[in-house]
Amino acid sequence: METTSKAESTLQKSLDVHTESNKLLHQSTSDTGILSVDMESSQDGDSDEDTTSGLDGFSGLSPYERKRLKNISENADFFASLQLSESAARLREMIKKRQPPESKRKKPKKRESETGCRRSMRLLKVDPSGVSLPVTVAQPTFTADENPLLPPGPLEMTPENRDDNNELFKEFLQTWTEMSKTSRMNTEDKLSSIKSYKVNLSGMAISEDTVCKVTRGPICSMALHPSETRTLVAAGAKSGQVGLWDLTQQPKEDGVYIFYPHSEPVSCLYFSPTNPANILSLSYDGTLRCGDFSRAIFEEVYRNERSSFSSFDFLAEDASTLIVGHWDGSMSLVDRRTPGTSYEKLIHSALNKIRTVHVHPVYRQYFITAGLRDVHVYDARYLKPRGSQPLISLTEHTKSIASAYFSPITGNRVVTTCADCKLRIFDSSCISSQIPLLTTIRHNTFTGRWLTRFQAVWDPKQEDCIIVGSMDYPRRVEIFHETGKWVHSFHAEYLASVCSINAMHPNRYILAGANSSGKIHVFMN
Structure with a gap:
């Protein structure tokens, strides 16, 4: 039970990390959306040497920054297609529904109809047909340490x-x-x-x-x-x-x-x-x-x-x-x-x-x-x-x-x-x-x-x-x-x-x- 709790805690931490990443990506995507519109409206057709040439209208951005924004936009689209947010939400609901494990293991209650361990029919005082045997009075027995004295004389x-x-x-x-x-x-x-x-x-x-x-x-x-x-x-x-x-x-x-x-x-x-x-x-x-x-x-x-x-x-x-x-x-x-x-x-x-x-x-x-x-x-x-x-x-x-x-x-x-x-x-x-x-x-x-x-x-x-x-x-x-x-x-x-x-x-x-x-x-x- 302790191993299961540790696994669920690890999974929860992983989901939180992915969620935070998605928030950042969505924020970057919204910022990039504006840039992409401007890039599409750019009339600069020389795009063979630089894949981010569509951002030339923003003279304040360097080629590296334009390349970085494009990668962020593509990554955001990819994670959005995986629908990680919906999966994370479903897993949270499943974890909430699970009750925490008990600290001590309880023994299951024995059902009255449950059959016990096999016992000798002779010890149970029943014959093979299941009928109880008559009760007999126990006779005194002598152990090896209770050896009686032998009779006196030769x-x-x-x-x-x-x-x-x-x-x-x-x-x-x-x-x-x-x-x-x-x-x-x-x-x-x-x-x-x-x-x-x-x-x-x-x-x-x-x-x-x-x-x-x-x-x-x-x-x-x-x-x-x-x-x-x-x-x-x-x-x-x-x-x-x-x-x-x-x-x-x-x-x-x-x-x-x-x-x-x-x-x-x-x-x-x-x-x-x-x-x-x-x-x-x-x-x-x-x-x-x-x-x-x-x-x-x-x-x-x-x-x-x-x-x-x-x-x-x-x-x-x-x-x-x-x-x-x-x-x-x-x-x-x-x-x-x-x-x-x-x-x-x-x-x-x-x-x-x-x-x-x-x-x-x-x-x-x-x-x-x-x-x-x-x-x-x-x-x-x-x-x-x-x-x-x-x-x-x-x-x-x-x-x-x-x-x-x-x-x-x-x-x-x-x-x-x-x-x-x-x-x-x-x-x-x-x-x-x-x-x-x-x-x-x-x-x-x-x-x-x-x-x-x-x-x-x-x-x-x-x-x-x-x-x-x-x-x-x-x-x-x-x-x-x-x-x-x-x-x-x-x-x-x-x-x-x-x-x-x-x-x-x-x-x-x-x-x-x-x-x-x-x-x-x-x-x-």
């Missing part, structure tokens, strides 16, 4: 992706049952040299057969079975699943079994140190279960429907007592030796939130907890129901902490993972009033909202080296020495995603990395 170990009568599943149970007889833990404290360690790491490779989707959704926890004859991996998922994968089976899909012992994320997963045929899983849903493959059940170890669990570890080497961390900052001491049920002692810590709990491998009365911004070391012998104070607090962290773990053999080091993109290694060789900071490793730990947070863990057979995922391209899993020096990177064609959760075999050179879509990537010799 649950049958029924695979979600298989028929429980399948012969393969029976062989699978038999295999995992026998693992308790054939597996043995390496308790030697001797470490390999970094040079030989690097050589062994460089011999580990990944292939298409060692990459498999084991669970639905992000993997929050993972554990490698200590067996030296078979490669068995367990993964706990955000959906509450526990997936088990036997890499010995081919095709690889035949070795995957998925169970649902929980209704919310499985944040912590361990094989029993005394009976590796048992796997213990802890979930946000406030339950801790033990998968017993010899009986094909998930028995309930500990349950607290009023709280949400975050992590656990074994206080005793025989796995008879446990320390359980709660998201609200409280802790539970659980004794499994009580027949029929587990004895629980609830402790309120000095933290507002607990993400991980880890017990010292040698002095098992000590355990470390990672909170929101602080890391605390407690002595289990002096815990009180209320007002329990830590022995040591590590306050060097500036942002949210994801995990804190003692080194696996001696416990002389602690590694923490923080959202400030730093991995910190502390000297815990002497647990006193403070644990000094030894090394800070700059590492991109910002996984964002949709990826599982990184957790740097120790290699159980090389306790001076840590393993952590990476956001760098190409995708990789990295190993650093406790001094901060880079040791090795695992990257290959078949590793195309971020592995947030990683676990190394306690005796063999096998690394498993899990991503946020349920896939496990295995590097092995």
Whole structure:
């Protein structure tokens, strides 16, 4: 509309200019008319050399002025023949009749008879013939975040992706049952040299057969079975699943079994140190279960429907007592030796939130907890129901902490993972009033909202080296020495995603990395 107004204004100005020109021309024409009469009455016949010779009677005019008057007369006749004045008058009338445009555009009124946009007949509650459907009472629905708690007590170990009568599943149970007889833990404290360690790491490779989707959704926890004859991996998922994968089976899909012992994320997963045929899983849903493959059940170890669990570890080497961390900052001491049920002692810590709990491998009365911004070391012998104070607090962290773990053999080091993109290694060789900071490793730990947070863990057979995922391209899993020096990177064609959760075999050179879509990537010799 603004463009149209500008065009009309320009046209109006042009017409005014032409009108003024016409007035001047008519005035000149009237003056010239008198001269033309006199020129016609002139008897001078010599007009060949000068076209204005008819004006010779006016002795006061020069030849140039006579020529100019003649041109004015001819131009006036020409413009008069075009009738510009009449056209200008008509255009003025047309412009006056047009109303000025409105400053704001008005929306046209919707006519009642106008047909609206197309809508689903099901949503309009009419059948295809146009007859209204009977009104039905809406039934309550449950969203994915409203997963109800599973019933208390033992649950049958029924695979979600298989028929429980399948012969393969029976062989699978038999295999995992026998693992308790054939597996043995390496308790030697001797470490390999970094040079030989690097050589062994460089011999580990990944292939298409060692990459498999084991669970639905992000993997929050993972554990490698200590067996030296078979490669068995367990993964706990955000959906509450526990997936088990036997890499010995081919095709690889035949070795995957998925169970649902929980209704919310499985944040912590361990094989029993005394009976590796048992796997213990802890979930946000406030339950801790033990998968017993010899009986094909998930028995309930500990349950607290009023709280949400975050992590656990074994206080005793025989796995008879446990320390359980709660998201609200409280802790539970659980004794499994009580027949029929587990004895629980609830402790309120000095933290507002607990993400991980880890017990010292040698002095098992000590355990470390990672909170929101602080890391605390407690002595289990002096815990009180209320007002329990830590022995040591590590306050060097500036942002949210994801995990804190003692080194696996001696416990002389602690590694923490923080959202400030730093991995910190502390000297815990002497647990006193403070644990000094030894090394800070700059590492991109910002996984964002949709990826599982990184957790740097120790290699159980090389306790001076840590393993952590990476956001760098190409995708990789990295190993650093406790001094901060880079040791090795695992990257290959078949590793195309971020592995947030990683676990190394306690005796063999096998690394498993899990991503946020349920896939496990295995590097092995």
